[in-house]
Structures are given as C-alpha cells and as structure tokens.
Amino acid sequence: MSALSPDPAPAGAREVVVALTKAGRTKIRYPAELVRDDGVRVTVRAAWAAPGVRDFGFVRFEPGDVFTEHYWRDRWFAVKEVRGGDGVLKGWYCDIARPAVLAGGVLTVEDLDLDLWVSADGASVLRLDEDEFADSGLAGRDPAAAGAAVAALDELDRLARAEGLAALLA
Known part of the structure; x- marks a missing residue:
C-alpha cells in the first residue's frame, strides 16, 4: 500500500479513531465517522471531544459542536469546519501538521503548533501559536519540517x- 492509497478498512467500516500527537506524545484520541477517503484526503466527522468548554476569545468550542475534519496525506495541514449543536457554522480551525496517516482504522496526525482560525463570514483570519512554534525548537531539530509548516500556514492564510476555504474543501 502506498502512502497515498486509501486505508484497506473492512467493507462498511465507517468509524476511525483520530489520534492527535504533539512532540511524540498523544494529545487526544477520539472516535470519528469516516465520511470520505479518496486516497489523498480523508474527511471525518466528530463531536467536540475535549472535556467541557474551550473559550479562545474569538470562538468557543463546547459539547454539542460538530467538527467536519479534512486531513491530507500530501499536505502539511488539516482544516476543521466547526458547527454548533444547532448546525450554525462557527468557522474553520486549521492545524498545521505533518501529512496524515490512516492505518488500521487510526488516523494519526502530528500537530506542529501553528494554527489558523477563519471566522464563518471569512472576515476574520487569525494566525495562532506562532510563539509556541518558535519555542518548540522544530526549526533546529528538523529545518525541512519547520519550513514546510511555515509554508503551509502561509498557503492557508492566503487561500x-x-x-x-470552500474551494479547497470542495
């Protein structure tokens, strides 16, 4: 199986586990419904998986929110459409991450600290956690990965x- 081929899941299998890692450790694991896997992009849908409410100031993630998450095997980012429990679009939270790997029903994504928030109306685009990225030391440990991460953030910001982001997700 090549890195770009769909995961050979059993026929009818619709659930995967998303494993978000950071600096070699698992940050969170949660079940998600497999919506689509075309060999390059994997799309899943999941309920807000963290405990309680997370208020960022510009958006609140809370129980009942639904995330439609798009991961690529050949790109250094993930785009998560966030809707409230009432179905109203909150916006898109984008993680800069190494290309995703789906194997054995587990979708593994390595978070590289950089993030981008795009409001539902597209009027607000916020680059997030650039200080955490600088402090992570990735540029010293893996300059190529650090360069790919910064380029991915710039690409998403430009798009x-x-x-x-609708054209990217179509």
Missing part, C-alpha cells in the same frame, strides 16, 4: 483571505 482564506483570497477565496475562502
């Missing part, structure tokens, strides 16, 4: 400001 969000120029045409929105």
